[in-house]
Amino acid sequence: MTSRHPSSPRRRTVVRAAAASAAAAPVLATATTTSAAPAHPAGPPAFLHGVASGDPLPDGVLLWTRVTPEPGAEPGSGRGAATPVHWEVAEDREFARISASGTAVASAASDHTVKADVRGLRPATAYYFRFTAGDDHTAGDATTGVVSPVGRTRTAPAADAAAPGIRFGVVSCANWEAGWFSAYRHLAARPDLDAVLHLGDYLYEYGTGQYPTQGTALREHLPAHEILSLTDYRTRHGNYKTDADLQALHAAHPVIAIWDDHEFANNAWSGGAQNHTPDTEGAWEQRVAAAKRAYFEWMPVRASTEGTVYRRLRFGRLADLHLLDLRSFRSQQASIGSGRVDDPERTVTGRAQLDWLKAGLAASGAAWQLVGTSVMISPVAFGALPAHLLEPLAGLLGLPKEGLAVNVDQWDGYTDDRRELIAHLRDRSIADTVFLTGDVHMAWANDVPTRAATYPLSPSAATEFVVTSVTSDNLDDILRVAPRTVSLVAAAAVRAANRHVKWVDMDAHGYGVLDVTAERAQMDYYVLSDRTAKDATSAWARSYRTRRGTQRVERADRPVR
Template sequence: MSPLNRRDLLRSAGVLAFAGVATTTGRSEAAQAASPTGAAVPGFQHGVASGDPLPSSVLLWTRVTPTTEAVPGSGIGPDVTVRWEVAEDSGFLRMAARGSVRTGSARDHTVKVVPGGLRPGTAYWYRFIAAGATSPTGRTRTAPAAGAAVDRLRMGVVSCANWQAGYFSAYRYLADRGDLDVVLHLGDYLYEYAPGEYQARDIVVRPHDPAVEMTTLSHYRRRHAQYKTDLDLQALHSAVPFVVTWDDHEFANDAWSGGAENHTEGAEGTWSARRAWSQQAYAEWMPVRFEPAGHIYRRFEYGSLASISMLDLRTYRSQQASSVVDPAIASPARTLTGDAQMAWLLDGFSSQKTQWKLIGNPVMITPVRFPSTLSAQEIGAVGQLLGSTTIDGVPYNVDQWDGYSADRSRVISHLRDNAITDTVFLTGDIHSGWACDVPADPLTYPSNGASVAAELVCTSVTSDNLDDILGTQPRTASVAVEEAFKGANPHVKHLDFDSHGFSVLEVTPGALRMDWYVLSERTSRAATSALSASWQVAAGTQSVSRIL
């Protein structure tokens, strides 16, 4: 069954007008995506999406605008019935499932349905219908049957997409491929900042809506809605199911269980209320099997080939270390995962019958030492990029697993002591590309030859990298910094501090391969894409090796 290309997906639905429906946030983006004539899709202005595929079901998502006034975040508008259809063909002649659901202002007129009884490893088309308007058609795919032999799994891997810093060309190139089974989004799907607070080298390419830092339920809903009007993001959502987790910017920068670096208690309300609102908007606007009363860490299987365990490293973590009077970074009293999630993760390593154990890991687990040869400017720039701080004059990556080394030791010891193989951490967050061995002991690596896992880190879609922070041209000043980091950390094999783009991961029984693609210019809608590096993890090795 040949895949639809991006243009076909956007134009496949025959759309009838909703009388009197006006603009919502970001209409200039959505208007171009609706039909060959460029008219906005009345009623369905934020596209369609699917996510969290299982062998017999997949979650489907959309947002309907029933009246002119019922814009995202407004809290007004009537309840409306939305019909949904799932078919085995793009013409909807071979129907697989159908039904209807009510939505309204209580959930910002978003729709999430989970059709059951679908066939494993099968492509399906879906659409929504309300009051005579038909949504664009989406294409999705269920996961293979449990334990089934699977020859290949191919996924897009992305993170850190800041609307203000550029255009989402990375999503366009992934949507146009037509060969992906799933897209893994590792967090920072959107950013909380107001215009002028965080953008591309201090240039706002396109301003955030609302024009304030998001702190209330209405703010979070409007910001999600704005991102969902991006043409390239709509195209990717409609072409491939997503598996997502959050990092910090879905809430606020450097979030932890009791607050965030970018949250002022009192002036911006309470952290508990802000986090609840952000999680509610996330549950409403993302194609994810999550509701605020539950937890977002979860696991998916692709036959006997691979499992994907998605972590939540914000909700349960202790506050980041910030000074010498903080508890020791290695203290077991401090946690990144929380006890329940840690038990779930370790049990998954031991009980999974799949060959490859893939971990959707929002922040980097590989230990990283800062080189002693860096200048003060370079230390400051890298520290800003990696979320580090200086304790007693020594830089630490306190927002990553480096700042919670007791939890990391539990993971590494479990992998080593139980001889668990083919574990790969897939990571976002730090706006740079890495390929690393995860050593059992970084002080003796590589003489002891012990690497318990591999880690592959994708670049940012648009968020600032080291060259942006330093104000230099790409692949100039950063190159020496990269070499210094690799020299101080022999388990770090590949490092790219400058690029924006996306990654493609291919998993087979013999090896796992990551390809990094870089964009020519994030601030241009006409950005080109080029393959920059390829690294693999051969089965049974727990170690990365270069292909390109």
């Protein structure tokens, strides 16, 4: 990849309890369609999977696209010639003021995906970007080649800047077969976001109709079978990126993403997964290597040198964003009732990552510590739930249907790591830490107590905002009942048994908008009218905030915007 600048450039990533590494550096990949191969004319290259940006820095951003160089060169096919692709970043939509440009090559080795890690931009600035493929595009003349859609991105504030505020869209858990991605459309339409934080389960690995129940697919996966190979994962990523609402989201905002389990297989851990059978599906190491390679090809994410997604982004002196990988290094989930959830030899983070997180929290001079975690850190006991609700909640969490007390796939299954991290926050007087979480297809607002059994007499060490799913099933979907009927009983029981849980919504699909200022961090929760309707509307549901220095959440009476 080459990069060139103009002669005088402008300086410038509980519903289931409640109703290795392939490439260390990013590799480039491809995609398919909704349920059939994308149609395009023979001849010139085509940009069928949109454009994207991610991981904003004060001086740069990561750009992404995928080129279909010729008919039949579908994601995972290995077909198609290597194609030079020119990229441009400008301060205006007309590209009259080019800030940076360069050329990369889309080849079958990267599934014809392209990434450009652009630097030399100005902090806290909106930019436009595009790609060109075809004759003479390397000359920088976008009129002579095939031009991609135009994307908009934004750099982060300077590291030492007193940023007045930041605002993130927050999403997780998008099952292609369960509904339309209207949440993405509504976030794409908001011009006020600095970035969108995707907390995992960007895609699902199952075959058509397998999850959550047989025969309920609104639209079918590609490939139709459960994905296992590099070709399969590339094809599934490509299929997702044919969705118009997902393309709109990526074109409108930089996306900061981490993975959870379904980017690999359900309830994944370092040596396997609940949804992986070595005897019939091959070695786990090969499957996870394929999944990671496809992920880094298809996502606007910078990989660490270990081929993982834990990393840190800074947003001026206002906030550090610590992003975790809670699948690559964790011990196998404990069996319910085994008594092993407290075993200090078991880990959800891995030793190196936990040390990295603790060091980053202690060294940060930012006002807020935001921690992107794919599974809930707040302790939650479900033993008080009525028996008829334990079974569907266990099914939602992928856990045994008898004896459910805690969700062992969350930090509840790895209590020694949580104890160590909370003790670190307390002992180092690290205040204003906010965990941002997905995974459970429900919305929560929690205090994170130092000792749940004696809360609120014992203090809260942090707070946690959990967003619901974009489409994946929650309690009313599993039970096939009207929203706010059975779930009200379950939510009341959860709150009664867990006094640090201030709110839980087990029914809605939607997204969050996190607004952070020097005085408070507030999550506004938005819900969709119907996940199965392409034109679903969005409405504000609730807001919770934590004020600086309190380590507790409280209800806010209106959204920030």
